[in-house]
Structure formats: structure tokens, C-alpha cells
Amino acid sequence: xxxxxxxxxxxxxxxxxxxxxxxxxxxxxxxxxxxxxxxxxxxxxxxxxxxxxxxxxxxxxxxxxxxxxxxxxxxxxxxxxxxxxxxxxxxxxxxxxxxxxxxxxxxxxxxxx
Amino acid sequence: xxxxxxxxxxxxxxxxxxxxxxxxxxxxxxxxxxxxxxxxxxxxxxxxxxxxxxxxxxxxxxxxxxxxxxxxxxxxxxxxxxxxxxxxxxxxxxxxxxxxxxxxxxxxxxxxxxxx
Numbered sequence: 001x002x003x004x005x006x007x008x009x010x011x012x013x014x015x016x017x018x019x020x021x022x023x024x025x026x027x028x029x030x031x032x033x034x035x036x037x038x039x040x041x042x043x044x045x046x047x048x049x050x051x052x053x054x055x056x057x058x059x060x061x062x063x064x065x066x067x068x069x070x071x072x073x074x075x076x077x078x079x080x081x082x083x084x085x086x087x088x089x090x091x092x093x094x095x096x097x098x099x100x101x102x103x104x105x106x107x108x109x110x111x112x113x
Numbered sequence: 114x115x116x117x118x119x120x121x122x123x124x125x126x127x128x129x130x131x132x133x134x135x136x137x138x139x140x141x142x143x144x145x146x147x148x149x150x151x152x153x154x155x156x157x158x159x160x161x162x163x164x165x166x167x168x169x170x171x172x173x174x175x176x177x178x179x180x181x182x183x184x185x186x187x188x189x190x191x192x193x194x195x196x197x198x199x200x201x202x203x204x205x206x207x208x209x210x211x212x213x214x215x216x217x218x219x220x221x222x223x224x225x226x227x228x229x
Contacts, residue, residue: 031215043158043204043219056216089156095215100146100165100208102217104158 002026004105006092012111016081021108023075023092031095032075033102034067036060036088043091049075082112115140115207119220126195127228133180134190134223136205142166144210147181147188148217153201161203164188166210195227 005024013019025032034046048055049067057065066078075094079086089109093102116139126132138147149161164172164181171179176196180189192199205220 033216035217042221043206043217045216045218048216091158093158100215101148101160101163102215103160104150106155106157109156 004092004094004103006090006105006108008108009106010109010111012113013082015084015112019079019082019110021077021079021090021092021110023077023094023105024073025075025092025094026096026103027073029094029096029103031055031097031102032067032069033093033095034077035091035093035104037091037107038085038088046077046090082110084112086110087112115142115145115209115218117205117207117218117220119205119223121223122221123224123226125226125228126192128195128197130195131191131193132195132225134192134203134205134225136188136190136220138186138188138205138207140186140207140209142209146208146210147179148206148208149177149179149188149190150204150206150219151199151201152204152222153198158204162190192225197227197229199225200227201225 007022032049037043047057047061064080089107091107092105095102145166147164151159162174176193202222204222206217
């Protein structure tokens with residue numbers, strides 16, 4: 001069964017560094033999402049992406065964040081200058097057209113020191 | 114904005130018994146979807162069950178069923194014949210029906226522990 005994959009599974013970085021989190025959505029899906037979950041807190045929506053542009057973004061998704069679908073298969077989340085409070089689990093999800101269910105990847109655990 | 118409330122931070126159940134998790138939500142939308150996702154210790158988010166608001170019939174998936182009360186804005190999950198593998202955090206989630214806007218709003222989660 002096709003799955004959403006994410007790399008790396010864990011990343012440790014220094015405050016102020018740039019990180020890129022990678023996701024490979026399910027191949028025939030058209031809608032893509034990033035969510036994050038700070039330890040012990042609820043899962044929060046960051047951004048949705050459709051037709052090569054951002055559909056919606058949350059207040060969390062400020063100028064330090066960007067998303068890209070560079071090659072038709074990968075979907076990336078870039079944090080330009082990481083802060084301590086960016087430490088969280090980041091989930092990618094994808095959804096096919098005509099269906100409501102989002103399929104989640106296993107997540108990337110980001111730790112900013 | 115939609116809010117989703119899960120009032121039970123933790124639940125414990127004996128193996129083979131039944132447990133019910135509560136979820137309420139606040140919305141002015143008439144068309145929407147509700148989901149229960151499971152997050153085991155591996156942290157992967159796995160869909161358990163979903164419900165379309167326009168359907169009056171409660172969704173069921175094997176041992177999992179929901180009690181959807183639209184007027185009360187309530188969406189509880191019942192796990193029957195609980196198994197050790199059901200131990201996980203369970204999130205209730207809301208999605209409004211909208212063209213190209215399918216973001217999920219999650220509740221805070223309920224940790225379910227199944228005891229042997």
C-alpha cells in the first residue's frame with residue numbers, strides 16, 4: 001500500500017541554522033500539508049499546498065517558513081533560521097482529489113539546540 | 114475558526130473491554146467531516162475512522178464505531194474488545210467542506226492505555 005514518507009526521521013540543529021524537511025507524498029495525490037506537534041501539545045496546521053502554490057497558511061507559518069515542490073515528487077518544508085521553539089515533530093500529509101482523508105507520513109522530529 | 118475539544122486527557126481500559134472517548138467541536142459550518150486518528154508510540158498518525166456530517170448513520174470500522182450527534186456537536190469514539198495494540202494517543206479532528214481548503218483542526222488528544 002502506498003505511503004507518505006519523510007526524511008530525515010530525526011534532525012538536530014543549532015539555533016539560527018536552516019533546515020529542510022523532506023516529504024514524498026503518495027504519487028497520485030494533489031493536496032499536500034505540513035503540520036507540527038510540539039511535545040505534549042496538539043497537532044497544529046502549518047500550511048496547505050495545491051497546484052504548485054500555497055492554499056492556506058496558519059499564523060505559525062511566518063516568513064521563516066517556506067514550502068516547495070521542486071521536482072513533482074518531493075514536497076519540502078524549509079525553516080530559514082531555526083528557533084528553540086521550532087523544536088517539534090513535523091508531519092507531512094497528502095490527499096487525493098475527490099477524497100477527504102489525509103494520509104500522514106511518520107514525521108520528522110526536529111530538535112533545535 | 115473551528116475548535117475541537119477532547120476533555121479526557123487519559124483513559125485506561127482492560128483488554129477485551131470497551132472504552133469511549135469523547136469529542137466536541139464548535140463550528141458554524143453545516144457541511145464538514147470528522148475524523149479520529151490514532152498515534153501509537155511510534156508517533157505515526159493513522160486514520161481510524163471518519164464521518165461525513167451529512168450522513169446520519171454512524172460510521173463503523175471493525176471494532177471502532179462513532180456516535181455522531183450533529184445537533185450537540187459531539188463525535189465520540191467507541192473501541193470495543195480493546196486490544197493491547199490499541200494503546201495510543203487518539204486525536205479527534207475536524208475539517209470543513211470547502212473548495213481547496215481541507216486543513217484539519219485537531220483536539221488535544223486522549224491517551225488510551227489498554228491493560229493486559
